[in-house]
Amino acid sequence: MTTIAQIGTTLGPDVLAACRQIFDLEQQALASAVPPTATDLAYGPDERNRLDLYGTPDQPAPVILFVHGGGFLKGDKAADGWPNAAVGRWAAEQGWLGAVMNYRLAPDHAWPAGGEDVLAAVDWLAQHAGEWGGDPGRIVLIGTSAGAVHVATALQLRPGLAVRGCVLLSGLYGYTPLEERDTLYYGDASLFLERVPRVAVETAKLPLMLASAEFDPPRFQAEFLGLMQARLAARGKMPRAHVASGHNHYTLAMHLGTSDRRLGDEIAGFVAQCCG
Template sequence: MSDSTRPAVPASLTALLAEIGPTWGQNVPANVKRMAEEFSKIHASAPPTTRVTRDIGYGPHERQQFDIFHPENATPGHPLVIFIHGGAFTEGHRNRNEYIYSNVSHYFARHGMSGINMNYRLAPESRFPGASQDIATVVQWARDNAAAHGWSADRIFLMGHSAGGAHAASYAYDKRIHGAAGPQIAGLMVISGRVRADLLPENPNAKKVAAYYGDNASKLDDMSAVSHVSADSVPTFIAMAQYENPLIDLYCTELAYRLAQVKRHTPPLLWVRGHNHSSMVGHINTAEDGLGAALRAFIADPS
C-alpha cells in the first residue's frame, strides 16, 4: 500500500535494506545509525507541517518530557497515540534527530489523531519498572487533559518500539504496574518489541538488558511483559521485521501465541518483508504505507 502524498523510499535504500538485512544482527549499533541517517534524508525532503507543542514536563527528572503533535482537521474525541522510543533500555531519545522518531507522531497527526512522543528514564539510573511507571504517569496526564486537547480519554493507544515496546507492554499487561484501575488504554501496538528479558549470548544487548532488569536470570521471566498476558489484556497489535535484532522476532511471536491462547483468537500480527529492526519505524510517514495502514485499521477497530 502506498501514499502518493509522501516521499517514496528510493530504490537504492530498498536495495541497501536487502543487502544488510541478512547480517543485521552482526553490527546493530552501526546499522541503526545508518538507518536513521538514510530515512532522515527522506523525511527532510518533505518536512511535515504539523503543529507541535514541545518539552512538556511530566515529572522532576530531565528526561520526563514529551511533545504533543496536533492534528490539523481532527474531530472532537479523536484517538491519541503515545509513542515510546527504543534504545536498548540504556539510551535513546524521543528526538533521535530532527526527523526520527517524530515521523511516527507526524504520521498519526496527518491522519486526524493526536500524538505524544515521550522520553522516559533510562537504566542504569532507573531500573525495572521505572520506564513503565513513567508511561503510567503520561497515560494519566493524557486522560486528565483529554478535553483540553480534543482527544478522547477512552481512545488512548500506546505504541512502543524495541525496548519501548517492552516498557509499554509491561505497563499494559502487568497488574503490579498499572494497578487496580487497569491500564486505561484502548489498545497497545508492539513494534519489534523485546517483550521477554533475556541475558542470552545471542542477544547483542544482553548487558543493557541486565542494566535495566538486573543480572539474576531466575527473575527475568517474572519481569518480562510476555509473562503477564491474560484473558482481559488490552487489544494488542504486533509487528516485526524480516530482519530483526536477534531474538526479537521470537519474542513477538511468543507474545502473539500467548495472547491467542488466553483470548482464544489470534491478535493482529504483521511480518514486514524487506524491513529491519530500525526501518520499521524509520519508514513511517513515507509513501510506503503498509504498516501505517495496518496500525490505523487497528486503532479504528481494536479487537
C-alpha cells in the same frame, strides 16, 4: 545507497545511521509539513519526563502515544529531527493527536522505571489531551523495541490500564533467555523471570497488535512468535499482527509516514477498530 536487505539483521550505530539515510528525504519533508504543536511538556518530575505533541485535531480525536526504543539505555523523542518524532507526525497526518515521550534510562533508572513513566504519561494525557484536541478516552500506545517492553510493563503494573489498545513493535517480553545487556535494566539475573512482562501481555484483555520485521534479529522474531502463540493459546485466536517484509529492527517504526504505507495502514486499521 545501502539497502535494508544488504544490512541484514545486525544492530549498532552505523546500521542506525544507514537506515536513517534511506528515509531521510521523505522524513525531512514530513518534518517540514508537520511541525510539533507543543514540545517538552512535563508529565512527571524527572528531566526525562517530557513529551512532544503533534497535530491540531478540530474535534476530539484518538491520542497516539509513542514510546521509542534504545535498548533501555538511550534514545530521544526528537532524535535530531525525525526518527522517533516521525511516529507523532504520522499520527497527526491521520487526523489524530500524536504524542512522543522520553523516559528515564538505565542504568541510572532500573526496572520498572520505563513502565512507570509510560503510566505517568498516560495519566497526563488523560488529564490534558483534551486541551490539544485529543480524546482522553481514546488513547492507544505504540512502543518499539525497549519502548514495547515499557508499554508491556505498564500493563504489568496496572492490569486495568485505561487505554483502548497497544501496538507492540519488535519487543522483548520474556520468551528468550536473558542477555547481559538486559541486566542493566532488569538487575540481577535471578530477578529476570519475575520482572519481564510476559504474563501481562499473554493475559491482557486490551486489544493488542504485534509486529516484527523480516530482518529483525532472530531473538526479536522468536519473541514475536512466542507472544503470538501464547495469545492464540490464551484467547483461541491470534492477535492482529504484521510482519514487515523488507524492513529491519530500526526501520520498522522509522519508516512510518513514508510512501511505504503497509504497516501504517495496519496500525490505522487497528486504531479504528479500537477507537470506533
